[in-house]
Amino acid sequence: xxxxxxxxxxxxxxxxxxxxxxxxxxxxxxxxxxxxxxxxxxxxxxxxxxxxxxxxxxxxxxxxxxxxxxxxxxxxxxxxxxxxxxxxxxxxxxxxxxxxxxxxxxxxxxxxxxxxxxxxxxxxxxxxxxxxxxxxxxxxxxxxxxxxxxxxxxxxxxxxxxxxxxxxxxxxxxxxxxxxxxxxxxxxxxxxxxxxxx
Numbered sequence: 239x240x241x242x243x244x245x246x247x248x249x250x251x252x253x254x255x256x257x258x259x260x261x262x263x264x265x266x267x268x269x270x271x272x273x274x275x276x277x278x279x280x281x282x283x284x285x286x287x288x289x290x291x292x293x294x295x296x297x298x299x300x301x302x303x304x305x306x307x308x309x310x311x312x313x314x315x316x317x318x319x320x321x322x323x324x325x326x327x328x329x330x331x332x333x334x335x336x337x338x339x340x341x342x343x344x345x346x347x348x349x350x351x352x353x354x355x356x357x358x359x360x361x362x363x364x365x366x367x368x369x370x371x372x373x374x375x376x377x378x379x380x381x382x383x384x385x386x387x388x389x390x391x392x393x394x395x396x397x398x399x400x401x402x403x404x405x406x407x408x409x410x411x412x413x414x415x416x417x418x419x420x421x422x423x424x425x426x427x428x429x430x431x432x433x434x435x436x
Contacts, residue, residue, distance in 0.1 A: 243382060244379065244380055244381060244382060245320055245322075245323075245381055245382055245383045245384035245385065246384050246385075246422040246423065247375075247378050247379050247381075247384075247385050247387070247420060247421045247422050247423075248265065248384070248385070248386045248387070248421060248422065248423045248424075248425070249387050249389065249414075249417050249418050249421040249423070249424045249425070250262045250265075250386065250387070250388050250389070250424075250425045250427060250432075251388075251389045251390065251391050251414060251418075251424070251425070251426055251427070252390070252391060252426055252427035252428060253390065253391050253394065253395075253428070254390065256427045256428055256429065256430070257427050257429070257430035257431075257432075258388050258389075258390075258425075258427040259327055259328070259388055260430070261425065261427050261430075261432045262325055262327065262386050262388045263298075263301075263325065265386055266301070266323050266325050266386060267298060269323050269384060271321050271322055271323040271383075271384060272302075272321055272322045272323070273298075273300065273301045273302070273322075273323045273324075273325060274301070274302045274303075274304055274313070274322065274323070274324050274325070275301045275302065275303045275304070275325050275327065276304055276306055276310045276313055276324055276325065276326040276327070277303055277304070277305045277306070277327060278306065278307050278310065278326065278327065278328060278329075278331045278332040278335060279305075279307070279327075279328075279331050280307050280331075280335060301325075307331075307332070307335045308332075308335055308336060308339060309370075310326055310332065310374065311370075311373055311374045311377040311378070314374075314377050314378055314381045314383070314385065315377060318381055318382050318383040319382055319383065320382050320383065321383075322382075322383035322384070323383060323384040323385075323386065324378075324381070324383055324384070324385045324386070325386045325388070326378075326385065326386070326387045326388065327388040328387075328388040328389055328390060329371070329387055329388065329389035329390075329410075329413060329414070329417060330389050330390040330392060330410050330413075332371075332374075333367050333371065333406065333409055333410050333413050334406060336363075336366070336367040336370055337363045337364060337367050337402075337405065337406060337409070338353075340362075340363035340366055340367065341353065341355055341359065341360075341363050344359060344362075344363070346359065353402055355401075355402070357401060360401055360402060360405045361405065363405070364405045364406075364408065364409040365409075367409055367413070368409055368412055368413055368416070371413040371416050371417065372416055374417075375416050375417050375419075375420040376420070378417075378420065379420045387417055387421075389410075389413075389414050389417065390410065391414070391426075392406070392407050392410045392411065393407055393408075393410070393411045418435075418436065421436065422436075423436060424436035
């Protein structure tokens, strides 16, 4: 990727509580660029509200926050320059948001927090989420600004015992591969220690 009109695309991955978001925020601060924090989290319950508040408290006041749970590529297309940095946190929540929105659009059955959908519907929702990640990777790869994307390694633990969980895990792994292939740098964070992979 040698286009001089584009900024670098950086992917940071790791497990839960590995320190990946903190590492991404450190990179953003050190860049001395105008930072826009692209938040994909939806604070739908008390636990998520706490997590979002903790992330906000940790970020410098100079970071502008834009909440975009479904289409962050639109933000990357607007009014960006080489002195800007977009920190998207995180890709896995974006995939979850898109799969769930897709299922709701196609009449999935919900009972409380449980979601019931047949295998074909789940797979189709996963494929459409992955189609979107391809669009996002292409947009981020052409962006004049630097783009830092945080994601989770979700396939290194227990296999989920329900179909929606397995679809989420599988398509998250595929999405990570798409984003890694488009990225100039890929970092893995384990126990707060970052190791460059690409």
